[in-house]
Amino acid sequence: MNMAIISLRNASVSFPIYGAGSASLKKTLAASVTGGRFGKETGVNVVEALSGINLELKSGDRLGLIGHNGAGKSTLLRTLAGVYEPSSGDFVRQGTVASLIDPSLGIEGDATGIENIMLRGLVMGMSKKEVDALTPDICEFSGLGEYVNMPVRTYSTGMMMRLAFSISTSVGADILLMDEWLSVGDAEFTEKAEKRMRDVVSKSGILVLASHSPDLIKKECNRVIHLEHGRIIDAYEIAPNIGESV
């Protein structure tokens, strides 16, 4: 595995919040032509979702993100995934990224399980050949049996999650981004899934995990960042105790 690096320097992400008025071209034009006499609701609020974030991660780092709802954990994860380009500051990233933020992204209800493996694989950036090579493993792991040839909309929620999980975790990456631990399915599958998650996590260079569970963070991470209102209010290292049961 080559070196994975993430570096954020004084990075901020701010969202313009467009109300019904400012998302309208007619009202925006009316307001700018009449000096604001018409089209009054065109003001744009800016919300600073992240501000002044400094973060250096290298291979071997296991970072836990904690904070209340709306503190900026998901925004930070998405920024690291390359979804939001910081509005100011620098962002450097090296290494392949696997984002497990939404494992069911790219799943089409009308396509069969097999077709979805291809779709989701391509969405994750694999080539057709790579997906073809992985398909038997994924089918086997998901334990869906004959159902892989049926449209996904006929699946139960649990089966859908199993499929999504099996595809998403079928490849390792240098950088792994996760929003809460993935756990799916019935008792028997959970055990398998847990083992697979361990594998993927241990193979990755950098792990960034957002979670509300202090136990999970303690178990998986060696560094913690505490976010509040989009700022880092606390950052510390913790002794890793991987392998200990929760």
Place this chain on the structure above:
Amino acid sequence: MLGPLWITLSMGAMIGGMGPLYSSLFGTELSKFFPHLALGLIFWSLFASMVSEACYSFVGSANYLKQGYFPISLFVWRSMARNVIQFLHHIVLYIPVALWAGISLSWSALFIVPAFFLLLVNAHALGLALGLICTRFRDVSQIVTSVMQMLMFLTPVFWMPESLPSRAKYVLWNPLAQMLELLRLPLMGGTADMHNWIGIISWTAFSLLISTMLFARYRRRVVYWL
């Protein structure tokens, strides 16, 4: 049983229904009017769906764009591919019409290739530009829909350009009319006027310029608008 040919069937019903009616309304010979109308409708439906889908290329892919890094052109290609596939289902209808009307093609029919290429370049440029604008200003897609409806009547989809009085010839300057001529005439055994080529090439340059500027500036910004 018909499967994907249902799309073909509905377009066929429209052409078959409108052809005889409009040719008698306009007093044009059916053998001349039918191929004109068939190609007009087929190409117009391609233009119209490309333009209207361009408005939703990013809004409709919000779940992808918000979860991971994707080059935004991907979503424009997706809608272009869908429209071209639909078009290929429609264009087969022209074969019986052309045979019935006894159209003989010459080598000039090959002009369809550069014409179609120009269409794709424009569709891509417009897809990016409209996609970005419609994501920022959500009411633009309604404006686009009504403009396209108006343009349909200003473009010789149904009527023949020859029947236009000369003082109204400026109507044919609209880029969609020129694009339609470039695509239609080669398939009817004719060649398009030079002014259509010049018009479309300048329009292409213009739309490429605008869309490149918007793309360079806003391609990573678009996620913030979703």
